[in-house]
Amino acid sequence: MIHLDLIGIGTGNPDHLTLAAVRAMNAADVILLPDKGADKAGLIDLRRAICAQVLTRPVAIVEFAMPLRDGAGDYAQAVHSWHDAIARVWQAALERALPHGGRAALLVWGDPALYDSSLRIAERLMAQGLALHVQVVPGITSLQVLTAAHAIPLNPLAGPVTITTGRLLRQHGWPAGAQHVAVMLDAGGAFQALDPAGLTIWWGAYLGMEQQALEHGSLAQAGPCILARRAALRAQHGWIMDIYLLKKETADASG
Template sequence: MIELALVGIGTGHPDHITRQGERALNAADLILIPRKGEGKADLADVRLAICSAVVTTGTRIAFFDMPVREGAESDYAGAVERWHDAIAEAWLAAIAVHLPGGGRLALLVWGDPSLYDSTLRIAERLARRTALRTSVVPGITALQALTAAHAIPLNAINSPVTVTTGRRLETGGWPAGADTVAVLLDGRCAFRGLETAGVSIWWGAYLGLPQQLLRHGPLADVAGPIARLRDSARVAHGWIMDTYLLRRSPPAP
């Protein structure tokens, strides 16, 4: 039996892990950390730094090579499914080497495992192949970190919030009926394709970390500067995790 704990790590700061998350990491027999290639080595380093800060027991740490997702714009869903299959195989291979007799396994998940993250879907694949029991320890979500960094509420008074992805924003435009739109997983700055009149943006990257970047203002004024800043930060650090909130002012009476 594998006892799998998925521990949310917020945006990568050790303080974003709950005390429950710390206990789960310290109780594990093994923590698996993905390696995503030399260009993203800092991502593994962030996870290692978190473990160094909060793990005080003899928990072992092992690495596995993260499969690369194929580029398939015409079959995005299929490409993601095949990628998840490959990741599940990588997990199984690592478990066979480092935890062959079963035990307690932990993975550190960016943000919260329940919000636009596929770790749970990959765990479902493992459950079809081996005895597995999964638990989830929620962490600080990117949206919590973003609104806290800007000191703003997530929603306007009596107004709903639509949470979506950059891909959906790029292909579908502004979600119907939404005044506030929270966007995750946007590697192409889809906000640049929106009608900017009356729209404000609150953007943040590396939230809570020493290299945190924040920008806010009318979308018409800051869309270009944010995109350029994002590009330069990614080059400088080798990776970037960012998110943003868009809010449209109500029409004048």
């Protein structure tokens, strides 16, 4: 039996790790680190730095190359095929590192439950017969870090918040009946598909890191600034992770 801890590590700042995350990392026999290639080397470097800072005992570190998702064809089918490929890589890494069983930890950006595929990939391994027990250690999400950085509430007073993706925002526009919309996994500028009238945006990139960047204002004014700044930051660092919250002003909006 392999015990796999999926550990949410927040947005790259070691201060965001919970005490439970630190305990789980130090209890592991091996820690798995995904390598997404030279273009995103900063992501694995951050994971290495977190391990160096919080481990208080020797724990084996195993790095594995993440398969690339095919950007052509049907999106859902491409994602399913990608997850199958990742599952094969996970299984190979786990069986090499723990041939007789043991405890593994996988460091997951943000939280494993919010727009992350780790739990679905682990389900694939169990469905294929791997003796695997999965435990989730929750982490701070980018939504929490974004709202904290701007010192704003996520939801309107006594109201809901809609969480969606950049792809869906481009395809379907503003979600029906929504007042606050958080947008994740945006390849860049999906808000351009919206009529900016009456919309306010709070944007953040590299949240919690030294290079954190923030913008806020009416979408009409802040939108072009965000696009230009995002392009410059991506060119500077080779990669970018960002998220934003949009608010629609209504006649009876109270907060």
